[in-house]
Amino acid sequence: MIDFPLISVIVPTYNQEKYIRECLESIARQDYPNFEIIVVDDGSTDHTSFTVEKTFSSFKVPTKFFRQPNQGAHAAINQGVKLSNGEYIAILNSDDLFYPTRLSKMYSALANNQQRFAFSKVRHIDDYGNTHQFQDQYLRTLENASQFPTINFEFLRTNIAVSTGNFLFHRSLYEEIGPFRSFVTCHDWDYVLRVLIIEEPLFVDEILLDYRIHSEGTLQKNLDKVNEEVEQIMLTYFDHLPEATNKQAPGPKQWGVYWNYFSTNFLDRIRKSPQVDEKIRRIEKETESVYETEESRGIKEEFLNYIGAPKPIELDLVNVPLETPKVDLTHPKGQFRMLIILPWMVMGGAERFILNIMDQLSQTGWSFTIITTAPAENVWKSKFLTRTSDIYELPDFLPINEYPRFLKFLIELRQIDLIFLQGTLEGYRLLPYLRILFPNIPIVDYLHFVIPEWMDGGYPRLSLTYRDCLDMTIASCEQVRKWMIEQGDNEERIKVCTINPDHNFWHPDEARKRQVRKLFNIGVDKTVILYAARLEHQKQPDVMIETLKKLSEKGHDFSAFIAGDGSLFHQLKSIVKESNLEQKIYLFGAVDPDKMRDLYISSDVFFLPSQNEGIALTIYEAMACGLPIVGADVGGQAELVTTECGFLLPPQSKEDLVSSYAEILSTLIQSPSLRQEMGVASRQRILSSFSIHKMKSCINEALQEVLQQKMNTRGERAILSRNELAKREARYVVEFLYAMSEIQRTQKMYHDLTDSYQKLSSSYQELSEKYFELLQPKPARYWFYLWIRQLLLPLYGRWKRGKTYFVLSHIKEWIKSKAVGEK
Structure with missing residues (x-):
């Protein structure tokens, strides 16, 4: 004998006397042998309760009827669950209809697939039970959803379950998730998303429910609340996504590169909300987040405590303080430590190259400290933190005028053996300072390509300009090396090490x-x-x-x-x-x-x-x-x-x-x-x-060569000609004077805007006072004067150029003084 568990069908209702009898009869006609019907009247003011009791009187299936003050559909459903005894819970809104085989087919689907939540295809109907025109759009939505790996991706775009009346779920799932939340229009969509975090909702691809669209429906009466509620339910979904137990829940951790495609192309609706868009970006960024250590935070705090409160940056600088906290040396014995100066840690080929050489050089005894010099979101910081915890984003915690001093402090603290520079404008400008302070630490830069349209060559041009501060330049290819030599650099100090990939990771499959x-x-x-x-x-x-x-x-x-x-x-x-x-x-x-x-x-x-x-x-x-x-x-x-x-x-x-x-x-x-x-x-x-091994050997040999040169004091840096030095100093002067002029121009704009604001504020105050005065109650004689004035205005205008104008003006002023009290 087949055991059919009890299904409790909960019907929340509010002022649905027109439809509820047909709704309840559709439940009573179910071919499933074991169910109960529970109606919760949420404070109806029409004859809904009378209709329910009358309809129930003819039913042979178990029924319950409960009345409560109006609290909303979600509260009525939750009350129905409390009153129910079933192992499974079904819901039907009181204006919708079950097909006769719905409960049996939905239960069979759950039992056969060993799942706990199911919804089916629906037919949208109008007031009279005819197919609503919206049905075509609904079917197109389902067809479009079939392009996704699972149909449940569509729940981040639309509520394809349509209504709580389309739910059948196991009681244990309700106990795990909790009650329906207090949304007016989206409590159904919210619940499916909460299910999706835990397990996959099951879609039964057969029409087993008629969903009625009419002017008195909850959704139609509350369309103004939809966008706000959609924002809230999506924020909840993405809040809980990182802890999702459903491995197929749509998200970056679960779906990898497919999520990129889906998120980029199909989430325009929900990403219109700035909060949801920011939440998605944060989830994508934090998929593999690793956080900095207490040690690096402590180093920042120690330095900031030492320098005190940030001081305003002045261009008329006379003295730049270079005093730093006393350091306790932290250099591990038997290791080389490299300071890598980068502009940022964003997604790009140059940053992937740095990650690769960190991976390779760490195998030969190198450890790393990283400094970034330009403001950026640094979305790849987590990747760098898996290679070193010693990372300092200068724009995030230091004023610009403290960059030089912090660099000095960090280099001394970490006992840096080599400074490695890539693609940072600020880093190149700091080179003369670093060279003077640390003449025995080799400095190496890496050049990826020449950019003719920017600074007459881009970073290779900066490398040439500061080559007297560099011990070696490494180029990504022969073309860059040849360009440098053609521009006057010494070919002996330029090495070529290509940015080879890890062929063990990048391979066909x-x-x-x-x-x-x-x-x-x-x-x-x-x-x-x-x-x-x-x-x-x-x-x-x-x-x-x-x-x-x-x-x-x-x-x-x-x-x-x-x-x-x-x-x-x-x-x-x-x-x-x-x-x-x-x-x-x-x-x-x-x-x-x-x-x-x-x-x-x-x-x-x-x-x-x-x-x-x-x-x-x-x-x-x-x-x-x-x-x-x-x-x-x-x-x-x-x-x-x-x-x-x-x-x-x-x-x-x-x-x-x-x-x-x-x-x-x-x-x-x-x-x-x-x-x-x-x-x-x-x-x-x-x-x-x-191969990656050749890149590793090339970079390591170049660095060991420059270290050996320093140890033997045989390494000779390039010497700039007087003309080149003059050009560099002239550039400093021009940039400084330009910065001064821009600041002065900005200050003048600020003062002009401040003056304009004060004038506008004064005018606003005067107008406000006049407006307030006009709003004050006026005596009857004031309104009498305005009536007389309006009555005689056409005559006054016609006689304005005549001989009687002078007399009329005096009469007008006399009447005004008597009626209004103004002269």
């Missing part, structure tokens, strides 16, 4: 490729093109998107993954939408390197049409993952990408680039064998000439 493509509903035979870069002009995303548009216009069947964030992201997203390419192009936003591997291994071609590069780290990684390269012949990229591995195009007009890139990609789309051949060659080139 066919099984994972199939898994990732399945998430996006992409077949294994479709060509996937990957573009990964910051969306800035240097990476030419405009050329990329125009090329993809041309491929689509040619009728090629392909998909494209675009990974990266930047100032051009929203513009690119609009172009994708306007060009109807949303089914072909997947936008991921910023992608963490650990998740980035999934995009490499699930792609077939790597496309990066940069305007300028040294050698892009993403090209190294793509080649290590066995992808052919389509990119730009700029910087040193031809040193890595040979004709066996891919195609590099020289700079040319945008139109010509788009046509040429489209032609190359067309060839690769149509020739899987060529893609395969080039991909194998790419991987082999990394293994044979650009």
